[in-house]
Amino acid sequence: MSGLPQIYTAHVFVRLKPGVNDPQGATVADGLRDLGFDGIRDVRVGKIVDVELVAPDAATARDRLQSMCEQLLTNPVIEEYELELIEPQPLKLSDTAW
Amino acid sequence: MSGLPQIYTAHVFVRLKPGVNDPQGATVADGLRDLGFDGIRDVRVGKIVDVELVAPDAATARDRLQSMCEQLLTNPVIEEYELELIEPQPLKLSDTAW
Amino acid sequence: MTAPTDRAVPDDATLREVALTRDEYHLAFDLLDRAPNAVELGIIGGMWSEHCGYKHSRPLLRRFPGTGPRVLIGPGQENAGAVDIGDGLAIVMKVESHNHPSAVEPFQGAATGVGGILRDIFTMGARPIAILDSLRFGSLDDARSRFLANGVVGGIAWYGNCVGVPTVGGEIQVAPCYAGNPLVNAMCAGLIRHEDLTSAAASGPGNPLILVGTDTGRDGIHGATFASVEDPEASHRGVVQVGNPFMEKLLLEACLEALTTGGVAGLQDLGATGLTSATIEAAERGGCGVTIDVARVSRRADRMTPYEVMLSESQERMLVVAHAGREDEVRAVFTKWGLHSDVIGHVADGHDVRVTEGSVNVAQLPVSMLVDAPTYEFPVERPAYLDDVQRLNVDELPEPVDLSGTLLTMLASPNIASRRGVYRQYDHMVGTHTIGPPGGDAAVMRIKGTDRAVALCTDGNARHCYLDPFHGGAMAVAEAARNVSCTGATPLAITNCLNFGSPEDPAVYYQLARAIDGMTAACEALGTPVVSGNVSLYNESSDQAIWPTPVVGMLGLLERADASCGIGFGAEGEIVGLLGDATPALDGSEYLAVVHGQVAGAPTIDLDAELAVQALVRDLIEARLLVSAHDCSDGGLAVAVAESAFAGGIGVDLELDSRQERDDVALFGEAPSRIAISATAAHWAAVEDRAAAAGVAVHKLGRVGGDRLRIGPIDVALDEAHRAWDQGLNTALAGRQPSG
Amino acid sequence: MRAAVIVFPGSNCDTDTHHALSHVMGVPTDLVWHATPSLDGYDLVVLPGGFSYGDYLRTGAMAAQARVMRAVREAADRGVPVLGICNGFQILLEAGLLPGAMLPNACVEFRCEWVHVRVETRRTPFTEATDVGRVLRMPIAHGEGNYVADHETLDALHDNDQVVWRYSDAAGRRTAGANPNGSVGDIAGICNARGNVVGLMPHPERCSETALGGTDGRLLWESVLARVAA
Numbered sequence A, B: 001m002s003g004l005p006q007i008y009t010a011h012v013f014v015r016l017k018p019g020v021n022d023p024q025g026a027t028v029a030d031g032l033r034d035l036g037f038d039g040i041r042d043v044r045v046g047k048i049v050d051v052e053l054v055a056p057d058a059a060t061a062r063d064r065l066q067s068m069c070e071q072l073l074t075n076p077v078i079e080e081y082e083l084e085l086i087e088p089q090p091l092k093l094s095d096t097a098w
Numbered sequence C: 001m002t003a004p005t006d007r008a009v010p011d012d013a014t015l016r017e018v019a020l021t022r023d024e025y026h027l028a029f030d031l032l033d034r035a036p037n038a039v040e041l042g043i044i045g046g047m048w049s050e051h052c053g054y055k056h057s058r059p060l061l062r063r064f065p066g067t068g069p070r071v072l073i074g075p076g077q078e079n080a081g082a083v084d085i086g087d088g089l090a091i092v093m094k095v096e097s098h099n100h101p102s103a104v105e106p107f108q109g110a111a112t113g114v115g116g117i118l119r120d121i122f123t124m125g126a127r128p129i130a131i132l133d134s135l136r137f138g139s140l141d142d143a144r145s146r147f148l149a150n151g152v153v154g155g156i157a158w159y160g161n162c163v164g165v166p167t168v169g170g171e172i173q174v175a176p177c178y179a180g181n182p183l184v185n186a187m188c189a190g191l192i193r194h195e196d197l198t199s200a201a202a203s204g205p206g207n208p209l210i211l212v213g214t215d216t217g218r219d220g221i222h223g224a225t226f227a228s229v230e231d232p233e234a235s236h237r238g239v240v241q242v243g244n245p246f247m248e249k250l251l252l253e254a255c256l257e258a259l260t261t262g263g264v265a266g267l268q269d270l271g272a273t274g275l276t277s278a279t280i281e282a283a284e285r286g287g288c289g290v291t292i293d294v295a296r297v298s299r300r301a302d303r304m305t306p307y308e309v310m311l312s313e314s315q316e317r318m319l320v321v322a323h324a325g326r327e328d329e330v331r332a333v334f335t336k337w338g339l340h341s342d343v344i345g346h347v348a349d350g351h352d353v354r355v356t357e358g359s360v361n362v363a364q365l366p367v368s369m370l371v372d373a374p375t376y377e378f379p380v381e382r383p384a385y386l387d388d389v390q391r392l393n394v395d396e397l398p399e400p401v402d403l404s405g406t407l408l409t410m411l412a413s414p415n416i417a418s419r420r421g422v423y424r425q426y427d428h429m430v431g432t433h434t435i436g437p438p439g440g441d442a443a444v445m446r447i448k449g450t451d452r453a454v455a456l457c458t459d460g461n462a463r464h465c466y467l468d469p470f471h472g473g474a475m476a477v478a479e480a481a482r483n484v485s486c487t488g489a490t491p492l493a494i495t496n497c498l499n500f501g502s503p504e505d506p507a508v509y510y511q512l513a514r515a516i517d518g519m520t521a522a523c524e525a526l527g528t529p530v531v532s533g534n535v536s537l538y539n540e541s542s543d544q545a546i547w548p549t550p551v552v553g554m555l556g557l558l559e560r561a562d563a564s565c566g567i568g569f570g571a572e573g574e575i576v577g578l579l580g581d582a583t584p585a586l587d588g589s590e591y592l593a594v595v596h597g598q599v600a601g602a603p604t605i606d607l608d609a610e611l612a613v614q615a616l617v618r619d620l621i622e623a624r625l626l627v628s629a630h631d632c633s634d635g636g637l638a639v640a641v642a643e644s645a646f647a648g649g650i651g652v653d654l655e656l657d658s659r660q661e662r663d664d665v666a667l668f669g670e671a672p673s674r675i676a677i678s679a680t681a682a683h684w685a686a687v688e689d690r691a692a693a694a695g696v697a698v699h700k701l702g703r704v705g706g707d708r709l710r711i712g713p714i715d716v717a718l719d720e721a722h723r724a725w726d727q728g729l730n731t732a733l734a735g736r737q738p739s740g
Numbered sequence D: 001m002r003a004a005v006i007v008f009p010g011s012n013c014d015t016d017t018h019h020a021l022s023h024v025m026g027v028p029t030d031l032v033w034h035a036t037p038s039l040d041g042y043d044l045v046v047l048p049g050g051f052s053y054g055d056y057l058r059t060g061a062m063a064a065q066a067r068v069m070r071a072v073r074e075a076a077d078r079g080v081p082v083l084g085i086c087n088g089f090q091i092l093l094e095a096g097l098l099p100g101a102m103l104p105n106a107c108v109e110f111r112c113e114w115v116h117v118r119v120e121t122r123r124t125p126f127t128e129a130t131d132v133g134r135v136l137r138m139p140i141a142h143g144e145g146n147y148v149a150d151h152e153t154l155d156a157l158h159d160n161d162q163v164v165w166r167y168s169d170a171a172g173r174r175t176a177g178a179n180p181n182g183s184v185g186d187i188a189g190i191c192n193a194r195g196n197v198v199g200l201m202p203h204p205e206r207c208s209e210t211a212l213g214g215t216d217g218r219l220l221w222e223s224v225l226a227r228v229a230a
Ligand SMILES: Nc1ncnc2c1ncn2[C@@H]1O[C@H](COP(=O)(O)OP(=O)(O)O)[C@@H](O)[C@H]1O
Pocket: C051, C052, C061, C064, C074, C075, C076, C077, C078, C079, C080, C081, C094, C096, C120, C271, C272, C496, C497, C498, C530, C531, C532, C533, C534, C535
């Protein structure tokens, strides 16, 4: 049984799949080398999507986040993701924005 | 004294400073709501820069990464970052890309 | 003013925060006959800031000619000027600066600058059809300047491309004086039917005020006052705003659609000082008062104070004045476009702006006092530096032995090299109006549904203004008009942005006053009134003020779009000539700066000669006698014909004017009022006849053909020269040494 | 014959495409709102270029979820010709109506310029009136046209003759300099297995009139009009 709704914060780390080439990463690597940084072997650029959501419990929050990732936040053709769910803060009565 | 150079992997997590407007995040939040997801309070989008570099030791690697962040990877006017340095793998003789 | 001593005056820090002087505080006190509270102080400071109040420039701006038969809306009346282009259509146009924000965060600073100028255009009900960007940076040898330049270009591209308004022209110039204070001026032109022109007036007491677009956050509070104090980098990092071109696109479409409902009485964008100037200026135009309840403004941040809500510069917001009773209909359009709207107040009887938070009064001020900022006029005294810099002894300059090599150096220099690397980052075709793309003298935009086209360009040579503010100001207008004329279009009107240092410095004040006089003289001579503009002062960093940099945005009209002329040579055998016989000189030339490292001399212009040469080139184009026409400006004749050769992909073989003693002066010397043309051999006699009839000199220089550039002593392969020119700016922006 | 040009929030080539179809080609054309549930009665559906949803998150990602996309899918299933131009192509990829994905251009900059593409197949409604090997000159304007797909997908595209245009030089040769964005196999446009759903990065609506500097875009329109009329 679930208690009062709580605010969950999640970090979704989205990265290009290993084999997919990364033009942005390559450009950043070149930029770093131009600035004189030695020893740069590889740079890859990904995305973080930080989501704050209200859910009755952690399992529901995680389920919803997983669906979000699959439906919108990532493109499985080229991307993979990790989901990190943070311990909730209790919802205060003043938090009515949702 | 530093030993043989090693390969360090670092994750740089770059986010807009709190309070800086994130239109992309706001649009993604609306997109998720349109898809029927309830309870979305906030979405913010940041970026990950994964850097693989060769350095003589962890302290040097961290120093260089910090300069990279300040000089190129982030814009301190609107962004903040966290740097995560991963334990190195020893450099193999076949690794000559650098 | 002698200040009463018994009055409690806020401390210096507070006054600095709201950018008011002690005297201005006393003036405000006297006008109110009481002490303004904190919110009122913020409102007064914002409205009296240089940015909104034009404290130092308003008296000078009155010198501009602002009327003419084609002027529908002149300067100072609305958010932008409007010019009749026939067929019941008008072009709405304005240029605006975003210099200070761009110095701090170039990408977002430039992006939000584009956003701001677009809103000034669609506030008038016009659909934006073209953006131009006029940019100045420090030397690209410096990494910081490269960072700024690349960021600014990226930001303009991002915003304009996303909104879907083509960026079709502009300028990039580099000079060391801009190192700490780059200039980012954006111009926009919009198209509208006369009867659809919309005023930004809040009239009709009882009419609701609706705020639409982005929720209000703490963005850019003090942005306007920030643009009025020196050295922005020093302290104001918190004011950076992030643009949202997607929101802007929705706002643009929704506003234009809302206007078609007939339920909108007025439309005003939110720019500097946000709600404060938007509501107050609208009230002034409507001759009414306004009442605003800040509690009804949707926020993005918690616990914002009334002060913050009134002064927030959150981007992508508009104020809609609806006809009472029709607000639901108007709001439905915004809802359709996915935009949030709030009724935040109403037009009121009387002449006060009243701000409440719920039922609590937080500010009440007379509109008249706010829109009438105190103005300052100083004596105009010629600064001593002019005598030093105007001295130029050409005989002391060694003439280069290898003038072919000099041409390659000139072509690769960042002020002359091709801008293709920049404008290919801009969507310059969206809208399918662009029939004269970037790369020519002026952009040419067809007007669908008519035979007409308009030509647009921006110009302003700050080195000339620095050496002689009057002539430099005049030359900026003349060059812009010449560029437009070279497409065949008749110059109609200008908009302008005056980028100067601190007006409190007498030398800068002189530059400002004299540049305005020079621009005025040229506008009068050429018949191109000033319909709008913007003033950006305090452009200085710790070490120096910028050169005086007036930027002129010119509008020209082509009655027949299909008669427009380009800069490229056409085919083998064409005759190349030079219209106009102004004597080229090294004063203030690019050659003098690049090759001899000097900024010196006294450039001048003869406005009668200018008028005649422009009239002639338009006449020749209209008679379809020319294959190409290209303004001779930076780099002189040699660079102009090289560019025509590149554009045509064909070489040229020319002789130099034998009247010049020095080849370098004949090749690279600059003078206004000269245009390089080409015409088929069959047409050449007619060209000469018309020139003679017009009393304008035309010199036949040689012929188009081959794969080399042969210009007097110069002889280089076309493709080698093309490479130098094509790669020069890219190489500089990338921070690489030119190869070879 | 009736054409639909879909309007997503942030589409900005919608009116240009409408202009090309209706005013230049004389085809009755409607601008159709993204929330429209049905495309019944249309013989041609065009997803125009632009920045739907600001290109936020990923180009085309949010537009792919729009209500009208179900109708686009149904129209595609009925065999109606569907053309995605630039952002429209990206939307078709995100919606899974075409295989593969887009990455930022290899140069990591937006590119607006004229390019050449070579027609690779006549099996689509938009190319059947041209010849294989014919080189078209058209403008591009995009930041993400770097097409990628895994090996199986690429093999399948090849085996089923689904590559419609490749970047080339003016003579039709695939040179390194001719590819403006780094797309795999110089791919500029592809179609679905059936051949009626087509996506391409260049903008035919920007080269359908002489005044705009080229008319090769008309070949696509003429081709599909002939097909629909037949
Ligand atoms: N240099 C100038 N020349 C002519 N008109 C100017 C100049 N500077 C400002 N104006 C006019 O003054 C009015 C206010 O300009 P501005 O404060 O920049 O408007 P906004 O607040 O809409 O950005 C506009 O009508 C503008 O065209």
